Amino acid sequence: MDRLKTVVLGASGLVAQRLQQRLHRHPWFELCAIAGKSERQGETLDSILWRLPEERPPFGPLQIGDVHDADLPKKLYEAGIRVAFSALPSEHAVEVEPMWARSGIAVFSNASSYRQDEGVPLVIPEINPHSLSQIGAIGYPLACATNCTLLPIIMPLTPLHRSFGLRSFSVRTEQALSGGGYRLIDHREGNSEPLEEDIPGEAIKTEAEFRRILDWNGTAEIVCKRVERNDGHHVSVKAEFENDITLDDIHQCLHQWNALNANKEHPSAPHSPLMFPSDLDVKAHLFGDGIAFEDEPNPARNLKTGMAIVVASIEVLDSRTVAFEAYSHNTIRGAAGGVVYLAELAYSMHLLGNDSS
Incomplete structure (x- = not known):
């Protein structure tokens, strides 16, 4: 089956790099873009210091975009990207994630900003998968994974x-x-x-x-x-x-x-x-x-x-x-892995615009 094109919101943090690591060979999702801090705009992903103990996957010449640029999600949606994985700090996620989701890109967040908001699913796949069907209830597709401690x-x-x-x-x-x-x-x-x-x-x-x-x-x-x-x-x-x-x-x-x-x-x-x-x-x-x-x-x-x-x-x-x-x-089950698992659940429930092929 065709892999859905995705973007990671975050370039250099531990969770952002765990997300990049997980998406390198993911069978359902393809990492096609990175959006990070405004000051990193134009840098290539392979120029960022790799902080995980495992070897950096060969991502190729991915150029970092400005996550705060309101035009970027629209451009990426037009380029076929349909899923965003957010590793943003909560103080940035609170403004940035809705902006990206309003473009039509489904945002799966590791941040705490919207975990208690009515209409934003907070989901652990083994416990309350049915709650994910609410994605989009607030007018745009945003769902949250839980705190790593939970x-x-x-x-x-x-x-x-x-x-x-x-x-x-x-x-x-x-x-x-x-x-x-x-x-x-x-x-x-x-x-x-x-x-x-x-x-x-x-x-x-x-x-x-x-x-x-x-x-x-x-x-x-x-x-x-x-x-x-x-x-x-x-x-x-x-x-x-x-x-x-x-x-x-x-x-x-x-x-x-x-x-x-x-x-x-x-x-x-x-x-x-x-x-x-x-x-x-x-x-x-x-x-x-x-x-x-x-x-x-x-x-x-x-x-x-x-x-x-x-x-x-x-x-x-x-x-x-x-x-x-x-x-x-x-940083795996409690963060990046949990966020990707959540998007996989949405994919299997046909909530991402994917068909059954």
Whole structure:
């Protein structure tokens, strides 16, 4: 089938480069344009410092356009581009994304600017795919992926909530430096002082998105900390349910939900969304694809690597209280991979103007 032409909004950030990496050999989408900061207009993509640990894919002589230029999305739409992947900071996304979407280009956003807006779908493909059918309800096609921190919390809790009724939960997160961008990684390089600091606004965003996606009104307590690790968000969760629950119940519930969501047709969908090692290892379990953990991952080659959520150390504390750990790759499943997966879902639902061929 013909690949849909796409543009990435963002040239040099970690998420923008993860998006570029994922689109290099994507079977459904073709990377045809890049739009970045105004001061980068006219530069070529291969002149931008590559900040990911994997080798830079050979993109060819892609020239960077000005993401703020109101004429650029119109020109790209006329050139056949139909999808934009936004890795813009929220302060820019709030103005830029609607401008691009009004041109007719469907925008799939990693920014937080519109995640709580009525009529803008906020979607996790395994949990609320039906919500994506609302795309365009505000008059132009814009959809959002969630906060990177939310994924390891909500993915295990969703099937448990649907089976046993989630009353309340508390979470403590340990979030990687890459969640704060490459400047934070650069700043911490060579710094021997231990890092464990609060992340302003993170808990509020995470809780609000959890409530919206599950239409849930229980009690939540979330504490978010930044730690000295380049990639990977680790969460420790304690949850109370309305109904009695046993360890066997939990395993059966999670494995049944996992099977229902396994082997999806989407290129970025993990083989299974959840993985269950006996113990969680933040180094060894960063790049799970739903079957195995890769030692030498290449997300440009294997779109599934880093897309699974790891769940471990499940305990029943009393008849209605459960504790577990979970872990995910924040710039892949929590950011670029999640955004591309969302667009793949829209493609498979024929929401992007593509036919069934």
